[in-house]
Amino acid sequence: MIARLAVCGVGLIGGSFALALKRHGAVREVLGIDRDPEVLVRAQALRIIDGVLLDAPPQGAPLDVVFLAAPVAQTRSILSQLLPWIGPHTSITDAGSTKQEVLDAAREVLGARIGQFVPGHPLSGRERHGPDAAQADLFCGRKVVLTPFPGQIAAHLDRVRALWEACGAEVVLLDAARHDEALAAVSHLPHLLAYALVAHVAGAVNGAENMSLAGGGFRDVTRIAASSPEMWRDIALANRKNISRSVDAFVAELKKFQSALKSGEAAALEKIFATAKSRRDNWCAKGGSTSSE
């Protein structure tokens, strides 16, 4: 149980974290901070937050936990703004989709307090956003990656981990570099593919006719192209090296298919498809398909 939590960016993720902790009695008071004042008004009306974080803290009242759930490029500026609220016992954590750049930014702003930082990433994105999208059970049964690093204070890791577990999440510990590499492949690249597919289909000479013939396959493959362009701009830039490597590896994979196609290698093609199908079927059978984003 913690007394005071600040949520920075009271949207889908920030709002759901607050609602989940409240539902499980794990927090007494939630204060919000958001660049959009209307979001704060709405979040308070929805009882996601109990109040708004003031410019300066009331005397002797540092925060217990700070939760950053804003686009990753804002990490530096939000942390700078929050510094007066951060005491020696404040745990700072985030929900950013990339971890190395966030850790670098936090190190720069937090200095000696970097040991209090617990980089995190709940694998629970949705294409919906804003406080109205928040829901107390968003993280139930979902994975949350925390990325420990040398110098991190174990008590802060434990505390953040306990909060996520109170939300019903399954916590996975992973090296930040490995996280960024894996997420480039399983999440960031798929977003680029979705955006690129829409551009390819709709941007063609016969784009309008193409779109009129698009169906369920197109809809599913491109669903994540409905995500926030700003958020994905930030993620793409923050993880550009891994994503760029993933693009290269993916294109190589696609060219392999293309080459089998061009030379009419029926058996090779069917084997490629069957292998992919069975890998995905296995993943689904292990419950992979129940987690979101």
Place this chain on the structure above:
Amino acid sequence: MIARLAVCGVGLIGGSFALALKRHGAVREVLGIDRDPEVLVRAQALRIIDGVLLDAPPQGAPLDVVFLAAPVAQTRSILSQLLPWIGPHTSITDAGSTKQEVLDAAREVLGARIGQFVPGHPLSGRERHGPDAAQADLFCGRKVVLTPFPGQIAAHLDRVRALWEACGAEVVLLDAARHDEALAAVSHLPHLLAYALVAHVAGAVNGAENMSLAGGGFRDVTRIAASSPEMWRDIALANRKNISRSVDAFVAELKKFQSALKSGEAAALEKIFATAKSRRDNWCAKGGSTSSE
């Protein structure tokens, strides 16, 4: 109302066509043909078909309509087998995902009867298959593309069109070449992307760990990788030229993103993402997302 329909390939599409026509009283008798005898037994138990097509037709009883719903590579052999059943008034139609190669195959086998052929493509695929997946309302509100060609007899086009409309489908007429080009972009390429993404993520050195971190985005993008490898092998080969062109155009689109990413062009990236998002949002608003496949 037609008297006798033969359905060749009594799976999701063939079975659903039969069930829909039966429900709307548009056919008196449905005969099935399938390379798998168990499918025929099951389809008869499910009352999808009323009997099995014999090797030779009973005297004076040609079929009214032949509906091919087997993998496109089998068009030639199935039509040859059916020739004795095809009279001067029999309409022949199909449900193949590619149209030019099917038309060529039909022309070869049907010869002077090619005017009775009505190439078709219901945009209603599912990753499920087999007679148990068939449902009478599968085509309700879905598009069906028919591709007229010089020499086609109008009465056959009208009849096939009326059958699809009896199934609740919306019929769209389109040139076969244009159909194949559009479908390469909106359907065949997305399938390749799905297969390639699974191969990229699961086939990597850390493939198992990657897969354990994959979530809803990965799930949706790769859903169609659960489709039948044999069917997609045939479609890919039948439409290889268009698909290969689509792969090239798509890779060019992806490389554009990669280049903006590498040089850190934040505004350009956001614009690319926002344009794709708004195109897809518009498509959804026009009801695009309600159709399947």
